[in-house]
Amino acid sequence: MNHHDYRAMLQNTLAGSECPFPESEFQRRHVALSEAMRAESLDALLLTDPSDIYYLTGYNTFEVAVHTALVFTPQRQVLQVPSIETGPAVACTRVDEILDYRWEGVEEVLLPLAEVLADCGSRIGIDRWHGSLRFGVMSDLLERLPGHRFVDAGPLMDRVRIVKSAAELDCLTESARITGLGIEAAAAAVRPGITDSEIAAVGARAMHEAGSEFMSMQPIVTTGRRISIIHTNHQRHRIAEGDPVFLEFGSSWKRYTAPMMRTVVAGRPAEKMQAVFAICQRLYATLLDTMRPGQRFDDAARAGEQVLAPVAAEAFFSGVFGYTVGAQFPPSWVEGSGFIARGQMQRFEVGMVFHLPLCLRLPGQWGIGCSDTVRVTEQGAEPITANPWQLSGIE
Structure with a gap:
């Protein structure tokens, strides 16, 4: 035939x-x-x-x-x-x-x-x-x-x-639920001696078992100083005592992806790690408050830059505080219809959905990342994913 x-x-x-x-x-x-x-x-x-x-x-x-x-x-x-x-x-x-x-x-x-x-x-x-x-x-x-x-x-x-319908928001909400299950399973698997690849496998299995389709990007897991190299991924590296482990996952539901980042430490988080994580928290709160209808993407980015100013010379940040997500295919879950960054003069509207990839990398040392996918409402942005916003350690 x-x-x-x-x-x-x-x-x-x-x-x-x-x-x-x-x-x-x-x-x-x-x-x-x-x-x-x-x-x-x-x-x-x-x-x-x-x-x-x-x-x-x-x-x-x-x-x-x-x-x-x-x-x-x-x-x-x-x-x-x-x-x-x-x-x-x-x-x-x-x-x-x-x-x-x-x-x-x-x-x-x-x-x-x-x-x-x-x-x-x-x-x-x-x-x-x-x-x-x-x-x-x-x-x-x-x-x-x-x-x-x-x-x-x-x-x-x-x-x-760029503005999502009710049907699209339903898909993103379901993706967020599944993404959370995957990242929770991966975080629970973190311990000294396990490899980054094994943690990625745990998270991927949890998302697939919960109903995720093939993902636009595979689970991202890096550890220790490799986190300081942006866009590296799991590669059979064994986790040492005290290493931070960076997780970034995004399940797919009807091709819609709501990504999330989280960092877990295989031991007690160092004081410097806690301080960097606190900056990520302040940055996140600032963005939620400034992502209001009528405000420009540039306005939110400049507010974010003020939060980052104390560590701007020490830590690398991509310069993009948020990017739109929706229905995507490999090789990326980034929709690309809007970026929260300096010089982007588009204005926020109710129903826009962004992933806020807040990761600070200290070159040659480590990195700390935490994020949610959020939607714009009349009062500001609110999360679709349910990140606990804690720098968890493994005692």
């Missing part, structure tokens, strides 16, 4: 059976995006980011390394996938048309895609900065469609996605 016949048979039996949300939720998203497109005089969008495609159609797969594209107009959605993705395209979505090409036949991508775009109008929005938009696809489309103008529409998608 070839992939065309396979698609036809699936459409007769399982079409839309794995769609993650009711039609009303997708219709809300389509209306919001269509209005944003009209405001920017866009005729169509060519989307290749797996999370954008999921957001608009429900298309869900663990294979995000292949070319996949969605042509979106207010009247029509056309999804292009390789033959190995025919199943998810049929079962997870209710799009108007599916274009499938042979997995090994990438030369089959361009003609049908160009033909669809040719009928959509001349102003096509793309996300110029996303790595899923392949140079070969874009350069060939420019040759085949000389009368079309391709416009950067990444910011447009960000504006539509």
Whole structure:
């Protein structure tokens, strides 16, 4: 059976059976995006980011390394996938048309895609900065469609996605619950002699047993001076007496992730560790208070910088006090539609959701990190995750 016949048979039996949300939720998203497109005089969008495609159609797969594209107009959605993705395209979505090409036949991508775009109008929005938009696809489309103008529409998608609906908040709340179970299990496993990899395995198992799907990022566990190197991960390192152990987990529920950080010490926390942790606590409280509707992201960042000032020369901080989260796929749970950082002039709105990755790293020594995922309310930000905000030690 070839992939065309396979698609036809699936459409007769399982079409839309794995769609993650009711039609009303997708219709809300389509209306919001269509209005944003009209405001920017866009005729169509060519989307290749797996999370954008999921957001608009429900298309869900663990294979995000292949070319996949969605042509979106207010009247029509056309999804292009390789033959190995025919199943998810049929079962997870209710799009108007599916274009499938042979997995090994990438030369089959361009003609049908160009033909669809040719009928959509001349102003096509793309996300110029996303790595899923392949140079070969874009350069060939420019040759085949000389009368079309391709416009950067990444910011447009960000504006539509950044405020979460009730259905999305439900998903983030469930992810937060599962993330908490994983981080609690991992924290309880910390002791001298165990490896960082074993702790990661304990946390991953707890999250999967509680219902997490495949995660956008695997559990992050580092210990001792390796914490001071940003973005290292578990690597079979054995934990010594007195080592801090840094945990950062994020389960996935309908692709939505609410991450959390926690640090546990395999022994009694040193006085300096307690002092650094206290700065993280003050920073967190400051951000919750300043993340109010109408305030700029820059305002919250500057307030955070004042808290960090006493250790600014000693401890490394990434400069990003928060980033938006939502529905994502590997390799990252960062949605990227907004960053709480200096110079970011966007304003907070009720329903925005941020992870606040508050980790201070003393180069060559260790690091202390603690975080919650929070949502913006009328009164400020409130946590979705349930971090105890304690620098726990193991006696």
